[in-house]
Amino acid sequence: MKLYLETAEVYIPDHQPVGQALARTTHLCLAAHQDDIEIMAAQPIIECFQQEDKWFTGVVVTDGRGSPRDDLYQDYTDDEMRLVRFKEQRKAAIIGEFAAQIMLDFPSKMIKDASRSQPLDDILAILRATQPQVVYTHNLADKHDTHVGVALKVIQALRKLDQAERPERLVGCEVWRALDWMVDSDKVMMDLSTHENLQAALLGVFDSQIVGGKRYDLASLGRRRANATYFEAHGVDETTGLSYGMDMTPLMNDVNLQPAEFVGQFVQRFAVDVQDRLNRLR
Numbered sequence: 001m002k003l004y005l006e007t008a009e010v011y012i013p014d015h016q017p018v019g020q021a022l023a024r025t026t027h028l029c030l031a032a033h034q035d036d037i038e039i040m041a042a043q044p045i046i047e048c049f050q051q052e053d054k055w056f057t058g059v060v061v062t063d064g065r066g067s068p069r070d071d072l073y074q075d076y077t078d079d080e081m082r083l084v085r086f087k088e089q090r091k092a093a094i095i096g097e098f099a100a101q102i103m104l105d106f107p108s109k110m111i112k113d114a115s116r117s118q119p120l121d122d123i124l125a126i127l128r129a130t131q132p133q134v135v136y137t138h139n140l141a142d143k144h145d146t147h148v149g150v151a152l153k154v155i156q157a158l159r160k161l162d163q164a165e166r167p168e169r170l171v172g173c174e175v176w177r178a179l180d181w182m183v184d185s186d187k188v189m190m191d192l193s194t195h196e197n198l199q200a201a202l203l204g205v206f207d208s209q210i211v212g213g214k215r216y217d218l219a220s221l222g223r224r225r226a227n228a229t230y231f232e233a234h235g236v237d238e239t240t241g242l243s244y245g246m247d248m249t250p251l252m253n254d255v256n257l258q259p260a261e262f263v264g265q266f267v268q269r270f271a272v273d274v275q276d277r278l279n280r281l282r
C-alpha cells in the first residue's frame with residue numbers, strides 16, 4: 001500500500017507483515033485526530049478485542065501538530081507535539097490490540113480543503129487493503145470542521161469503490177457533538193457495558209491532551225453512562241454504557257444523495273418529534 005506522505009506510518013502492534021495485518025481487518029475507523037478513535041469507536045475496538053476472526057484497524061488522518069498544549073507539554077514545539085501524539089496513538093493501538101494503526105500525517109488545512117485529493121487517494125488505498133465489513137468515521141453533524149472534512153472524504157472514497165468492494169455499513173460517531181438529539185429509531189446503538197477498564201485505559205494514554213486541561217477520558221466515559229441512563233425514560237437501564245452512531249450507509253451507496261440533504265432528514269425527524277409532543281400536550 002502506497003501512501004502520499006513519506007512520513008505516514010503504518011504501525012502493526014503484533015509485528016505481522018503489513019499486507020497480512022491490514023487484510024485481516026473487519027472493523028475500520030477513520031478519524032481526524034489522535035484520540036478521536038478511542039472516544040468514538042470504543043465499541044468496535046472492544047468487539048474485536050481478543051477475537052481471532054474480528055480485527056480493528058484505526059486511521060488518524062492529521063498530524064497532531066496544532067494540538068493545544070499545557071503543563072508538562074507547554075514548551076513543546078509543533079514537531080515535538082506531533083511525536084508525542086503519534087506515540088500516544090501507538091500506545092492505544094497496543095492496549096486495544098488493533099490489527100493496525102495508520103497515521104497519514106496530513107496538516108489539518110489539507111483536510112478542510114475539498115480540492116485536495118491526496119487524503120482521498122490514501123483513504124481509498126486503505127479501504128482496498130483492508131476491505132472492512134463496517135467503517136466508522138465522524139458523524140456529519142459534528143461541529144469540528146476537520147472532523148466533518150474527514151467524514152466527507154471517507155464518503156467520497158467509498159463511492160469510488162465498486163459495489164462488491166464496499167463495506168456493509170458506514171457509521172458516523174460521536175466526538176464534537178453527541179447524537180442524543182436524534183430520534184431513537186435513527187440511533188445506531190453501540191453497547192459499551194463491558195470492559196470499562198479497557199475503555200478507561202484507551203482514553204487514558206492521551207496524556208498530552210488530558211493534562212492540557214481537557215478531561216476527554218472522564219467526559220467520554222460520562223457521555224457513555226449518560227446515554228445509557230437517559231435512553232429510556234420509562235424502563236430500567238439496559239446497559240451501563242452506550243455510544244450512538246448515525247447510519248450513513250445510504251450516502252455510500254447513492255452517489256446522488258447530498259450529505260447536507262441526508263443530515264437534514266435526521267434534523268427534520270428531530271424537529272417533528274419535538275413539535276408533535278408539544279402539539280399533543282398543548
Ligand SMILES: [Zn+2]
Nearest residue numbers: 032033036175
Ligand atoms: Zn478530533
